[in-house]
Amino acid sequence: MLYKELKNIYKEKRFLDFEFPFEEFYPQLKQFLISEVREGAIYLNPYRFSLAFGYNLPAILRFFLALSDRNGILNQLYKVECTNCGKLYILEWEELRNFICYAGCEEIDDLSNINYMDDIKLIFEINETLLEDVKDHLKEPASSRPMKKIDKSLEEDYTIQEYMNINQIGETSNFYFAEKLNQLTNSMRSRLK
Numbered sequence: 001m002l003y004k005e006l007k008n009i010y011k012e013k014r015f016l017d018f019e020f021p022f023e024e025f026y027p028q029l030k031q032f033l034i035s036e037v038r039e040g041a042i043y044l045n046p047y048r049f050s051l052a053f054g055y056n057l058p059a060i061l062r063f064f065l066a067l068s069d070r071n072g073i074l075n076q077l078y079k080v081e082c083t084n085c086g087k088l089y090i091l092e093w094e095e096l097r098n099f100i101c102y103a104g105c106e107e108i109d110d111l112s113n114i115n116y117m118d119d120i121k122l123i124f125e126i127n128e129t130l131l132e133d134v135k136d137h138l139k140e141p142a143s144s145r146p147m148k149k150i151d152k153s154l155e156e157d158y159t160i161q162e163y164m165n166i167n168q169i170g171e172t173s174n175f176y177f178a179e180k181l182n183q184l185t186n187s188m189r190s191r192l193k
Helices: 002-012 015-019 022-038 046-053 057-067 093-097 128-136 160-167 175-192
Strands: 074-081 088-091 121-126
Touching: 002 015, 002 022, 002 057, 002 128, 015 057, 022 046, 022 128, 046 057, 074 093, 088 093, 121 128
Parallel strands: none
Antiparallel strands: 074 088, 074 121
């Protein structure tokens, strides 16, 4: 399934093959996804992919953005911390656009109270269908010992502003991501009025 879905993304986004040759990146992405799922990762970290295969981090961030475009193999999620109570939220796009924290806050918190470009982190997860496929194809660990759990912290997340800076390079721009950011900006402006 990964092969077919990735091939479709490459057909739609022809620039990918120039910067991220399919024959090179497909086996690496497959290995990475299997490894992350086997280790129990909930979210995918572009930094870990970059480190594992020795790639330039900004290039891999663009790669993850392209893979998480409309109907991609990855989903974009947003990590937001309430400025009033400190509660951490992992939100989908629509939840982010309409975000209001009610978790023990004295006041209602919303995104108009924070500098969202610098404070909201963009994270990735494997889309549900592909995740099930990856899980179905996992082999049992050779050892009978329990598998080690990876650190599930999101310390190496990148802000929306960092993705915007990376996304402005050449033809690899992710227009869907830019469109969503424009919607978020307009939503924040309307809340401030």
